[in-house]
Amino acid sequence: MEALAIPIVGALGVGHIVARYADAPRVAGVLKPLPIAVLAVMVWQGPPLDARYSTLVVAGLVCSMVGDVCLLFPGRFVVGLASFLVAHLFYIAAFAAGAHRGTRGVTFLAPFLALAAVLIGALWRRVKELRLPVVAYVTVITAMGRQPRAPSRPSRPSRAARTRWRGRSSS
Secondary structure (H helix, E strand, O other): OHHHHHHHHHHHHHHHHHHHHOOOHHHHHHHOOHHHHHHHHHHHHOOOOOHHHHHHHHHHHHHHHHHHHHOOOOOOHHHHHHHHHHHHHHHHHHHHOOOOOOHHHHHHHHHHHHHHHHHHHHHOOOOHHHHHHHHHHHHHHHHOOOOOOOOOOOOHHHHHHHHHHHOOOOO
16 A cells, blocks of 8 residues: 555645646645545554554544645635644644653754744734634644654654554554
8 A cells, every 4th residue: 555655645746736836726626635635544554553643643634634625615714724733733642652751852842932933923913813723823833843752762753654664563
């Protein structure tokens, strides 16, 4: 599945971009959520990883796909934003297991916090009635800043990615 899924995801993504620039919004709209659906099926059907990790990543991908679909319809922006917010919460839960805790993590997060402040400052006047959702979204994205683990152990996401490509369990 994996050997075929990645080229399919790439082709669907390129198709979406071409359709957008070719002024074919319906085709672009149909193609937009499909790569995420393929990735979700790939994780769901792929070699077994930690069950909790895989479930949370699939849930995040499904919520991301729902967000993409919502953004296709006028008036669904806030629902789409909420879907992406929930997706990122699932990703944080998946990637947080075993994250390094301590001052190094806080120090590593400082640039992300600074960037979040700059983004919120730049958007503040433009997003009037959406200030609370935008602040919540930027906060969650900031929390996704990967906290380093102890130097002798790679992070869970990189370990999972290497395992995924080798086709073996990460246990």
